[in-house]
Amino acid sequence: MKQHDHTWLIVGLGLLGGRYAQILSARGYTVLGITRSADTLQYALDHGYIAAGKTGDFTDLLEKADRVVLGLYPTTLLSWVREYGRYLRPGTFVTDVCGVKRGVVEPVQALLPAGVEFIASHPMAGRETSGIAHCAEVRFTDANFIITPTPANTPAGIAWCRALAETLGFARISELSPAAHDRMIGYVSQLCHAIAVSLMCASDNSELAMYTGDSFRDLTRIARINDKMWAELFLWNKDNLIDEIELFSGALQDLKDRLVAGDRAGLEEMFRLSTARRAAFDET
Amino acid sequence: MKQHDHTWLIVGLGLLGGRYAQILSARGYTVLGITRSADTLQYALDHGYIAAGKTGDFTDLLEKADRVVLGLYPTTLLSWVREYGRYLRPGTFVTDVCGVKRGVVEPVQALLPAGVEFIASHPMAGRETSGIAHCAEVRFTDANFIITPTPANTPAGIAWCRALAETLGFARISELSPAAHDRMIGYVSQLCHAIAVSLMCASDNSELAMYTGDSFRDLTRIARINDKMWAELFLWNKDNLIDEIELFSGALQDLKDRLVAGDRAGLEEMFRLSTARRAAFDET
Numbered sequence: 323m324k325q326h327d328h329t330w331l332i333v334g335l336g337l338l339g340g341r342y343a344q345i346l347s348a349r350g351y352t353v354l355g356i357t358r359s360a361d362t363l364q365y366a367l368d369h370g371y372i373a374a375g376k377t378g379d380f381t382d383l384l385e386k387a388d389r390v391v392l393g394l395y396p397t398t399l400l401s402w403v404r405e406y407g408r409y410l411r412p413g414t415f416v417t418d419v420c421g422v423k424r425g426v427v428e429p430v431q432a433l434l435p436a437g438v439e440f441i442a443s444h445p446m447a448g449r450e451t452s453g454i455a456h457c458a459e460v461r462f463t464d465a466n467f468i469i470t471p472t473p474a475n476t477p478a479g480i481a482w483c484r485a486l487a488e489t490l491g492f493a494r495i496s497e498l499s500p501a502a503h504d505r506m507i508g509y510v511s512q513l514c515h516a517i518a519v520s521l522m523c524a525s526d527n528s529e530l531a532m533y534t535g536d537s538f539r540d541l542t543r544i545a546r547i548n549d550k551m552w553a554e555l556f557l558w559n560k561d562n563l564i565d566e567i568e569l570f571s572g573a574l575q576d577l578k579d580r581l582v583a584g585d586r587a588g589l590e591e592m593f594r595l596s597t598a599r600r601a602a603f604d605e606t
Numbered sequence: 607m608k609q610h611d612h613t614w615l616i617v618g619l620g621l622l623g624g625r626y627a628q629i630l631s632a633r634g635y636t637v638l639g640i641t642r643s644a645d646t647l648q649y650a651l652d653h654g655y656i657a658a659g660k661t662g663d664f665t666d667l668l669e670k671a672d673r674v675v676l677g678l679y680p681t682t683l684l685s686w687v688r689e690y691g692r693y694l695r696p697g698t699f700v701t702d703v704c705g706v707k708r709g710v711v712e713p714v715q716a717l718l719p720a721g722v723e724f725i726a727s728h729p730m731a732g733r734e735t736s737g738i739a740h741c742a743e744v745r746f747t748d749a750n751f752i753i754t755p756t757p758a759n760t761p762a763g764i765a766w767c768r769a770l771a772e773t774l775g776f777a778r779i780s781e782l783s784p785a786a787h788d789r790m791i792g793y794v795s796q797l798c799h800a801i802a803v804s805l806m807c808a809s810d811n812s813e814l815a816m817y818t819g820d821s822f823r824d825l826t827r828i829a830r831i832n833d834k835m836w837a838e839l840f841l842w843n844k845d846n847l848i849d850e851i852e853l854f855s856g857a858l859q860d861l862k863d864r865l866v867a868g869d870r871a872g873l874e875e876m877f878r879l880s881t882a883r884r885a886a887f888d889e890t
Binding site: 496 | 731750803809812821822825833834837841848856870876877883887
């Protein structure tokens with residue numbers, strides 16, 4: 323990635339935006355930052371994550387940058403692009419970190435000026451924590467980075483986004499359409515979070531904490547979530563997530579029916595299927 | 607535990623029975639073993655887990671032992687006690703390793719001869735594996751050991767069972783009634799397994815394996831289960847497990863309803879509740 327002559331701008335210095343800024347600065351890139359919070363800005367400057375930054379009146383930074391990462395939640399991202407996208411220079415590459423894609427990618431591509439290319443991507447490296455003070459804890463080295471190109475993207479834009487993922491150190495980089503991404507994420511991430519949240523909300527189980535072992539703790543670890551961000555992710559992907567909840571609920575109902583009927587062979591059959599499918603996962 | 611003058615008998619040399627035999631022999635106790643499998647018996651003898659053992663015609667071993675662990679699944683355990691319990695000597699203490707208690711404890715106590723005391727217990731240290739060849743992998747040092755006494759038990763019997771758990775190295779030893787144990791286990795263990803199994807059975811997700819991160823893998827790790835044992839556990843506790851599945855399904859339905867309605871504030875409220883409850887778990 324020979325782009326040391328480029329100027330990077332990270333908009334939104336949260337957990338992921340902050341981490342991108344930290345890594346890119348450490349690799350010698352010129353990184354500017356925009357955040358609404360004066361404390362966050364000061365933290366980023368104090369830790370050398372950015373060379374300069376602003377909390378407002380930042381159109382001059384937009385005109386300087388030619389490599390932009392939007393580290394914002396989907397709703398904020400759309401309104402930000404609507405208001406400030408026009409200040410970006412032609413030739414600029416832009417990506418994001420959103421965990422949902424359909425509602426974001428094409429609208430943002432339509433809003434940006436001619437010559438500014440938005441190559442959407444999703445770094446699958448969430449954590450229970452949020453905010454720049456935790457960003458050094460984020461690990462990309464075991465994580466997936468998904469690029470979601472559309473017909474509006476160029477080979478050069480996609481190659482830039484892939485090179486960014488390599489610089490950030492992601493374990494696996496792949497491409498999916500925005501629709502395929504959202505179906506995938508509805509199952510492998512959002513459904514799991516919906517289940518963990520429901521398990522904790524189902525009853526006040528605090529008196530059972532002393533009896534919980536690994537299985538319960540593993541299953542509910544992700545029930546500690548950032549409420550604002552996850553409401554965004556769920557609502558922007560609600561059709562897929564509703565489908566997944568219904569599929570899962572059907573399987574759970576099936577298990578319950580076998581239990582009610584005392585159908586030992588039927589239960590054992592489900593257990594063998596789940597065991598075989600899960601074993602295949604461990605081989606990948 | 608000054609019981610080196612006692613003779614232990616482990617009936618069923620599976621994952622847990624094998625582990626008990628291994629630890630007790632290593633501590634210098636005289637341990638005998640009974641198993642249906644000639645291979646298992648040979649393995650246990652070869653590895654020094656037992657001093658002697660048999661696969662049949664074992665009434666002489668029953669007459670020698672005065673400390674007995676029944677390492678059998680509930681249904682097998684009941685039929686074993688019905689057939690062989692009469693050979694145990696008065697003064698003998700007996701325990702088990704079953705993961706369900708109501709259907710086991712009082713029937714076994716009623717079947718045993720006068721003077722033979724059954725103090726039921728549940729070592730909460732399951733694994734995905736089974737069989738004596740894996741027993742050395744079982745770790746008791748982080749695990750709960752639950753004793754489920756009834757009015758038929760004596761202080762001496764309960765103290766023996768507690769001392770056994772200490773010898774085995776369990777992290778926490780506690781007492782619950784059989785009914786309270788089964789309610790607890792329906793929630794903290796069986797419901798989690800029902801969820802993990804249903805998640806794997808809901809759809810053929812093998813093409814998504816490459817995208818799964820920690821959350822999906824943590825949630826489904828326990829979907830690899832021993833089909834025979836878990837059918838036993840589920841069926842012996844079906845009333846509690848059905849209640850828990852219904853409570854959980856209600857919470858998931860509630861989440862889905864909020865999603866369908868686009869109720870952002872309602873979703874955020876659930877996320878804050880799950881986060882607060884789960885955070886409290888991490889403090890225990």
